[in-house]
Amino acid sequence: MVRGWNLTVRVAGPIRLLALVVCLMALIGCREGEMGLDKLMPQDVEGWRAEATGRVYDRNTLFEYIDGGAELYLAYGLRQMVAQRFERERHPAIVVDLFDMGSSEDAFGVFTSEQREPEAGIGQGSEYAAGLLRFWKGNFFVSIWAEGETSEAERAILALGAAIAKAIEPPGDVPELLGLLPKEDLVETGIRYFHDHVSLGHHYFMAEENILGLSERTEAVLARYRVAGGTRYLLLVRYPTPGDASAALHSFVANYLPEGRQTGIGRIENGKWAAARRWGDVTMMALEAPARTQAERLLDAVTERLEE
Amino acid sequence: MGEPERRLTRRDFMRMAAYAALGTAVGAEVMAGEDGPSAGRARVVLVRDEHAVAGDGQLNASVVERMMDQAAAELLGTDNAADGWRRLVKPADLVGIKTNAWQYLPTPPEVENVIRQRLLDAGIARDRIRMDDRGARRTLAPCTALINARPVRSHHWAGIGGCIKNHIMFAPRPSVYHPDSCADLARVWNLPVVRGKTRLNILVALTPLFWGRGPHHWDKRYVWPYKGIFVSQDPVAVDALGAHLLQTKRRLHFGEEKPITPTKHIAMADRRHHLGVSDLKRIDFVKLGWTEDVLI
Numbered sequence: 137m138v139r140g141w142n143l144t145v146r147v148a149g150p151i152r153l154l155a156l157v158v159c160l161m162a163l164i165g166c167r168e169g170e171m172g173l174d175k176l177m178p179q180d181v182e183g184w185r186a187e188a189t190g191r192v193y194d195r196n197t198l199f200e201y202i203d204g205g206a207e208l209y210l211a212y213g214l215r216q217m218v219a220q221r222f223e224r225e226r227h228p229a230i231v232v233d234l235f236d237m238g239s240s241e242d243a244f245g246v247f248t249s250e251q252r253e254p255e256a257g258i259g260q261g262s263e264y265a266a267g268l269l270r271f272w273k274g275n276f277f278v279s280i281w282a283e284g285e286t287s288e289a290e291r292a293i294l295a296l297g298a299a300i301a302k303a304i305e306p307p308g309d310v311p312e313l314l315g316l317l318p319k320e321d322l323v324e325t326g327i328r329y330f331h332d333h334v335s336l337g338h339h340y341f342m343a344e345e346n347i348l349g350l351s352e353r354t355e356a357v358l359a360r361y362r363v364a365g366g367t368r369y370l371l372l373v374r375y376p377t378p379g380d381a382s383a384a385l386h387s388f389v390a391n392y393l394p395e396g397r398q399t400g401i402g403r404i405e406n407g408k409w410a411a412a413r414r415w416g417d418v419t420m421m422a423l424e425a426p427a428r429t430q431a432e433r434l435l436d437a438v439t440e441r442l443e444e
Numbered sequence: 445m446g447e448p449e450r451r452l453t454r455r456d457f458m459r460m461a462a463y464a465a466l467g468t469a470v471g472a473e474v475m476a477g478e479d480g481p482s483a484g485r486a487r488v489v490l491v492r493d494e495h496a497v498a499g500d501g502q503l504n505a506s507v508v509e510r511m512m513d514q515a516a517a518e519l520l521g522t523d524n525a526a527d528g529w530r531r532l533v534k535p536a537d538l539v540g541i542k543t544n545a546w547q548y549l550p551t552p553p554e555v556e557n558v559i560r561q562r563l564l565d566a567g568i569a570r571d572r573i574r575m576d577d578r579g580a581r582r583t584l585a586p587c588t589a590l591i592n593a594r595p596v597r598s599h600h601w602a603g604i605g606g607c608i609k610n611h612i613m614f615a616p617r618p619s620v621y622h623p624d625s626c627a628d629l630a631r632v633w634n635l636p637v638v639r640g641k642t643r644l645n646i647l648v649a650l651t652p653l654f655w656g657r658g659p660h661h662w663d664k665r666y667v668w669p670y671k672g673i674f675v676s677q678d679p680v681a682v683d684a685l686g687a688h689l690l691q692t693k694r695r696l697h698f699g700e701e702k703p704i705t706p707t708k709h710i711a712m713a714d715r716r717h718h719l720g721v722s723d724l725k726r727i728d729f730v731k732l733g734w735t736e737d738v739l740i
Contacts, residue, residue, distance in 0.1 A: 199619040202659050207601045207622050209659075233659045250657055266665050268658045279658045334625055344708075345451035367700065391451050405458035 173218040173234055176276070178299045182292035183224045190220035190232075208249060209235055211335055212242040213352070222296070228284030230292055234300065235277045240308020241355070245329040247272040249338070252325050258294070259301040260308070263325075269297045274308040313357045313372050316418070318437035323367075326360030340369060340423070347391040348373060348419070349384045363430065368408075369423040370434050378417045385414045388421065401431060411435055415442045485728055486681030486721035490649075491515045492672040492734040497650055501669070508554040508650070508673075514732055515675040516562070516644075529566040532643040533589050539568050540584035540641075541575040544594035544610055548653075548662040551577075551593050555648055555673075559591055580613040585637040592679065593646035596686040597653035600661045602626035603707030604690055606683035607645040608719070614638050630713035633679070647674040647682045654693040655702070668693065671734060680713045680720025681727045685740060688724065692739045 179186045191201070194216045198206040201219055209217070215236045222230040237243040244261065247270060253263035259278070262271030267289065268281040280296050282289035311329050328339045331354055333346035339358050342348070350356060355374045360367050375381040393410050395402035401411035404424075411431040412421045420438050425431035491511040495504055513525035520528035533539055541559050543551035556575060563573050576583040584590065592607050599605040602625060611632045612618045621629050632638060650673065655666035670689070676682040687707050694702040714722035721727055731738060 199622075205600050205659050205661055206619070265657075266663050268663065270658060281658055281660070337625065341454055341457075343451050343453040347451055347453075392453050392455065405455055 173216065173236060176234060176300050176303045177218070177220050177232065178296065178303075181222070181295045181299060182288065184222040184227070184230055184292050184296075185224065187221040187223050187229075190218040190234075192216060192218050207334075209237070209246065211330070211332055211352075212246050213238050222292070224292075228282045228286060228289050230280065230282045230289060230296065232296060232300070233279040235279075237275055237277055240272075240275055241311040241329065243272040243275050243277045243308065244310050245331075246277040248328050249330070249335070251327075254325075256294070256297075258297040259304070260310075262297070264290075264294065267293070269293050271297055271301060273301050273304045274306060276304050311355060311357065313355055313374055313418075316372055316420075316438050316441045317357065317359050317370065318361075318434060318441075321361045321363065323360040323362060326367075328358040330356050330358075336371075340371070342423075343391060345391075347387050349375070349380065349387065354380075361434070363426055366424070366426065368425040368430060368434070370438070371421040371423060372438065373419045375417050375419065378414075381414050381417045381419045384419045385412055388412050388419070401428065403428075413439070415439050418442060483718075484721070485726045486676060486678035487519065487728045487730070488674055488676040488678070488681050488685055489515045489519045489730045489732065490672050490674050490685070490738075491518075491732045492670070492738065494671060494734045494736065496671040497669040501651065503552055503554045503650060505554045505557070508552070509558045511673050511733070512555065512558040512562075512646075512675075515646075515673055518730055518732060519644075519675050519677070525562060526565045529562040532591075533563060533566050533568055535567040535569070537568060537589040538572050538587045539563055539574070539589045539591065540580070540587035541573070541591045541593060542580055542584060542610060542613075543575060543577045544605070545577040546595075546597075546605070548660070549595045549597055549651070549667070551595060552648060552650065555593055555646065559593060559646070563591075578613055580611075581616065581637065584614070587641060589643050590638070590641045591644050591646070592642050593648065595648040595650070595652065596674075596683075596690065598656050598661070598666070598690055600656060602629065602709055604683065604687045604710075606686045606710075607647055607679040608633070608683050608709060608713050611638050611642075625708050627708040627712045628716070629709040630680075630717035630719045633713075633717070633719050642679065643677070645676050645679045645682050647676075647686050649674060649686065649689065652686075652690060652693070654690045654697065666697075670737075670739075672738075678720035678727075680710060680722050683710050683713075684722045684724060684727065685729065689740050696739070 177190060193201050195210060195214055215238045217233060217235040220232045237246060247261055251263060253265045256262040256264040259271035259273035267285040270279050278300055280293045282293055331352050333350040336350060353376050357372045359370045375384060389396050393402045400413050404410050409425045409428050409431040410423050413435055420435055422431035422434040491514045493507050493511050496507045497503055516525040516528040520531050522528040543556060560573060574583055592610055594610045597605045602609055608629050612621060614635055614637050615632050649670045651667050652670050653667050657663040674682050674685060687710060710722050713719040
């Protein structure tokens with residue numbers, strides 16, 4: 137086998153050699169990735185033992201494991217995941233789903249996609265409720281859940297989470313866009329980070345069509361703010377170029393806020409206010425603000441941060 | 445990203461005063477750029493019984509049987525359920541019961557048993573009745589008639605798991621139907637193994653799931669004993685009402701808008717694929733039985 141490879145290399149020359157090296161590196165990379173996921177997984181905790189070897193899935197096979205639910209992880213650039221089952225006699229099984237998202241920003245994004253519970257103190261952001269622990273750290277998003285709720289299972293879930301979080305190094309950064317969010321009245325568990333139009337629709341239905349030109353090349357943050365009698369939203373989108381951001385602003389105004397063509401602000405059918413503007417490669421939108429000044433203040437605060 | 449014509453937006457829903465149903469399929473009449481809606485009207489029957497689900501979540505089989513019979517007779521306009529089922533199927537049919545095997549909220553055996561028994565009562569021989577979910581593409585393909593029965597639940601990507609989606613297991617590669625929030629799921633109903641065969645859609649709302657968490661989209665805190673069963677011959681209409689129910693429950697529970705994913709597939713099943721009626725205004729909705737917290 138090796139001799140055959142050597143022969144091929146000799147005959148085909150340096151280009152084929154380069155291709156071969158790249159392929160080998162890719163293969164080694166895959167194996168390291170899978171082994172890396174396994175290394176993050178403890179073998180036993182609180183009496184629960186890992187059952188055989190975890191099953192590894194990639195972008196092409198994740199549907200086999202979580203049909204329908206897989207789209208969320210694909211939208212955030214999933215690389216691979218491992219599902220590991222833990223068993224203990226006369227206790228509910230515990231399942232760890234460990235997702236390598238390829239970047240800490242996307243691990244954070246998956247975590248925020250349905251965050252609503254108080255912080256559980258594991259990894260870089262976590263929540264625990266009803267037998268399900270969700271957390272993120274570094275490039276990884278982790279879900280741990282029991283097939284039945286008991287106090288022992290809850291202890292084991294939290295211990296498993298702590299062990300996995302400890303094994304994940306290094307920690308990662310949250311998306312830079314978060315630094316633009318004004319803090320006053322911000323609902324910390326209401327931040328959503330994502331890329332595409334379908335994801336926006338999961339959190340805030342703005343339009344059937346992709347009027348903001350969202351794609352895997354854009355970064356978006358939707359944040360909720362408490363106001364008397366309701367919620368207002370701030371949507372920030374960073375585009376590949378200022379020209380893209382400008383086109384998105386133009387499209388938003390034309391399709392959603394035509395009365396704001398001159399001023400970038402307008403009152404909508406429910407009596408609330410929407411406003412939009414652009415600064416560099418960022419398009420920002422204040423949505424559902426009860427008062428005009430509230431919409432303007434949100435955008436002013438973001439603009440000030442961008443100018444710093 | 446050019447914008448020569450305005451697109452359907454959140455503001456259109458506000459204008460229509462249909463804001464309460466935001467995210468469900470009722471915006472079909474303003475969905476620009478699609479074909480016209482399906483012709484005619486649809487009929488959906490909802491039967492509820494406060495004794496259908498016990499405090500521990502166990503179903504009461506005899507109550508479920510009575511509900512199913514009431515629903516069938518009312519929907520089909522017959523004096524009793526047996527006559528209704530005889531209208532749906534003929535002894536020569538090979539009948540497939542398409543269930544749903546999702547481990548957390550499967551089609552209840554109590555419902556499956558009633559369907560099987562009523563098919564027998566209608567003169568279908570035991571060996572001409574099949575039942576399956578995951579293997580449906582293989583085992584139910586030869587069937588000449590299908591009964592489509594599954595629980596209604598929140599679904600991360602499609603918005604709801606309902607009767608339209610339940611036939612996805614007839615597709616060779618289900619994931620092909622996932623793009624754009626499963627917008628074109630109704631295409632599955634045009635596959636030769638499915639087309640024109642579904643005689644009855646049963647959307648089980650005994651213990652629906654109105655919100656999910658985690659990769660497996662399950663959290664028992666968001667299951668509630670609604671104690672209802674919807675039936676219709678129109679899969680789109682029954683799903684439109686199912687989505688409306690879950691949306692209403694979410695709003696009540698969370699005290700704020702928590703829109704179901706735009707459930708495009710229900711509106712598209714109407715506008716683009718003409719599978720049935722998604723516009724609530726064109727659905728004749730009959731409610732029988734227990735009325736407390738009916739929500740819709």
